[in-house]
Amino acid sequence: MGKQPKRYAVTASTIEEALGALARMPGMLTQAFSRWKRVRLVVEEAEDERTxxxxxxxxxxxxxxxxxxxxxxxxxxxxxxxxxxxxxxxxxxxxxxxxxxxxxxxxxxxxxxxxxxxxxxxxxxxxxxxxxxxxxxxxxxxxxxxxxxxxxxxxxxxxxxxxxxxxx
Structure with missing residues (x-):
């Protein structure tokens, strides 16, 4: 069995990318709830990555x-x-x-x-x-x-x- 993530995170820079992330959300939530009893959903500002x-x-x-x-x-x-x-x-x-x-x-x-x-x-x-x-x-x-x-x-x-x- 492969290494399981400690969290699921998606970064979006446009509304289109954010909507794409929302489309993937049901699958991520299904995986998260199968692994953990409780989850926290957070939307926060993402830091710019180095260039x-x-x-x-x-x-x-x-x-x-x-x-x-x-x-x-x-x-x-x-x-x-x-x-x-x-x-x-x-x-x-x-x-x-x-x-x-x-x-x-x-x-x-x-x-x-x-x-x-x-x-x-x-x-x-x-x-x-x-x-x-x-x-x-x-x-x-x-x-x-x-x-x-x-x-x-x-x-x-x-x-x-x-x-x-x-x-x-």
Whole structure:
């Protein structure tokens, strides 16, 4: 038997998508009631997801940092995920913070850094909303430029002002 979902969720950006989700609702409710005695139905605003441009920009910056610093792009990425990204996600989600404490709490610093990298690739930036990734990029920019590194201007990567705000 496959892994059962803990919840059923649908995100819609248009009324047509929402009506399509409603059409699937009877099947989801049937499955939910067969598994649980009670269910809660919630309609809430969905956060914007991160953009591919934001994701590409963070990798570009880590590559640029590796050309100017003493670590590989992967090592810089792991440092940013551990020190900047996890700080944001733990602040915004008690569930994420609890999971991090439970799984990472007893590990050494080196082990935590290793988990941020391939092949483990602890989910940090891919778990972020667009707003969280914007904050993450701001803080990555601040970190690297404070070290004297020069990074590609986000405007050159086609990042719009509403997707990334460069710090002053």
């Amino acid at each position: 591919l441009n934001q994701n590409a920009l963070q990798w570009k910056w880590c590559q640029e940092a590796s050309q100017q610093g003493d670590q590989s792009a992967s090592e810089y990425q792991a440092w940013c995920k551990l020190h900047i990204g996890m700080d944001i996600l733990c602040r915004d989600s008690e569930d994420y913070a609890t999971a991090c404490r439970n799984v990472l709490g007893s590990l050494t610093y080196e082990q935590k850094l290793a988990l941020m990298r391939h092949p483990f690739d602890w989910p940090v930036t891919r778990a972020m909303t667009k707003k969280q990734l914007t904050e993450y990029l701001d803080r990555v920019w601040q970190h690297f430029t404070a070290l004297g590194m020069r990074l590609t201007d986000p405007g050159l990567k086609g990042i719009n002002a509403d997707e990334y705000r460069e710090v002053a």
